[in-house]
Amino acid sequence: MTETNLSVPEIHCDHCKMSIEGAVGELDGVASASVNVEQRTVSVAFDAPASIEGIIGAIEDQGYEVPAQ
Numbered sequence: 001m002t003e004t005n006l007s008v009p010e011i012h013c014d015h016c017k018m019s020i021e022g023a024v025g026e027l028d029g030v031a032s033a034s035v036n037v038e039q040r041t042v043s044v045a046f047d048a049p050a051s052i053e054g055i056i057g058a059i060e061d062q063g064y065e066v067p068a069q
């Protein structure tokens, strides 16, 4: 299991939290996805076939920019 903590500065409310947790959480291989609104971070635990790139893509598909970490 890989755990990552991504900084997503555009996160600002519970809607962001629901959108991102929903999109990342449904990816194959993702065990858990948790947004911290105050810290503007997304914590993800995953195994293959999920990947960092795929997780970032899912967040971007929800309309959030994910800066280089």
Ligand SMILES: [Cu+2]
Binding pocket: 011, 012, 013, 014, 015, 016, 017
């Ligand atoms: Cu929001």
